[in-house]
Amino acid sequence: MKVIPFITSIILLATAAQINANTCEKNFVAEGDPRNGAEFSTSTTINDLGSASALGQLRAIALADGFNVLGEESTGSQGTLTIEQKNGRHPFLIYLTAVNKGTAAEVSIRTKLNRRTVAKPEDIRAGMCGMVARIKTGAEGDAIAAAARAAIVPEPIVEIQPRWLAKDIYRLSKRKTAEMITAHYKGKRYLLDGTIGSPLENEGTIELWYKVTIDRNGILQTLDADESTFWPPIVCRMAPEARARAAKLQEGEFAKLTGTVSHYWQGSPSKLVLKDCRFE
Template sequence: MRSIHFSSKSLRIGVNLFSLLSLLFITQVAFAQSECAANFKVEGDPRNGASYLTFVTIPNLDIHSALGQIEKNALDQDFKIGAENYSGDQGTLTIVHKDSLLHPEKVFPIMIGAYEATNRLAITLRLNPGGTVSSDSMRDFMCSMLSKVTMDSAGVARAAEARAQTHSDEIINVKAPDLAFQLDKALAIHAAHPEYVAGLYIGKVYRIDGQVSIPIGAHAVGAPSFDIQYITSKFRLLPGITRGIDSRTAITCRTDPKQAGRFIALRNDDYATLIAKVVQLEGTTLYLDCHFEN
């Protein structure tokens, strides 16, 4: 068997190249941290929940890779991953963090946005009412999340590793009653902290199938959009009778004005399969932005 020998010169070249790449990475991280710190802002009254935001600019930003890397950073810190969603050259990701600095039982959602046109990667969050965290601690946390994102093969690998665990960039197929009863259960378990449930659902994208109900007056003349609701009752066949079981949660769709004609054509009890992004959970009503897929 032929043995392989490396000359001292080739080894020096390899070591120098590795050192150069390491220095380049360290320089990129340092620059990102500096820019992130300069862009850091605190807004709002802490009694209502202060808001924190900052961003970095990353040349040749790949929004899919960037958000996947943020996901990996979040998983490494035991965050819960919400939804990853894309529209044109923009992408968003929601992660949920236990508010261990304040009240361990409370949580707050953290929103990350990636914008290809401006090469900007941004992070925003709002604390729970009355919550306080030092600006320095919050800035360090937010900048550590953003500054680790790189547009290289290592970054692509980190993003792929995260998505293999979470599948957060996928559309979730669900029947309307099933989604409503999932929410019923979650809201019952976390009755004292509905913001926790909201953080888990806001941003998720579903392919919802079911029958719809059209509220009276929904088709107001000139209205660019209107709300429709999915019927969320389940029917259980009992000996001799069939009875409906109503969920406590309502699923309300804000219709896409570009597809107004198709939505207006729907009648009560018609079936509809819609792509729906969760935008709000208010009380026991889940609000979604909805459109026909085809």
């Protein structure tokens, strides 16, 4: 007779997983023209689950399924994990979001395929809802999430000249969108050293723009020198305590800074933006 509560709990857990999967499938939406990039999304609410636990578990699930895990942005009540489908010639981004709803978490998944990439909606739905169905609740889920986060290895600060970072971004921009470049670089930390343009005030901070163009008359007269006119500037948005010092610099002076990539902006000019920059 003592096995009945145990058996009952297993049945309830299995039933809950099935309900979540069914809700996920019911809420699945496919829209858009594949010639422009078809969009897919779904969501479901899971009881006895927090957003941090959901995202930690989804990190483990994504890694187990062979996705690239690119980054996570979280607050106390919600967060988004960005992963990349790396199979095939044209990888695409997938956003996994979890939001606290009392003692439950609303879990949603969305993606937009690359232009002219065709996928069967039923295959996308099965993949998305298959991930949701594997999320565990309660202490079991918390333990899985904690183990996934404990396995994260912090990325070291990369020391690189601004112009070579700009070259890497430029080459990447030929085959990836600004959104994908941001997803790949966001959160990476760099130590940069080079000459800057005149400090600029923008949105309440000081920006230092590294010069990346190679002098055509210099000793580095190569294909890089010709191409460098198209390389995107590397822009450092200064941390509060470093703004006064940054504002005193003049065009052509040197600045050695550490900063964290915020985003890549594609426009005129395109630029890679780092935040919380400080002097070394």
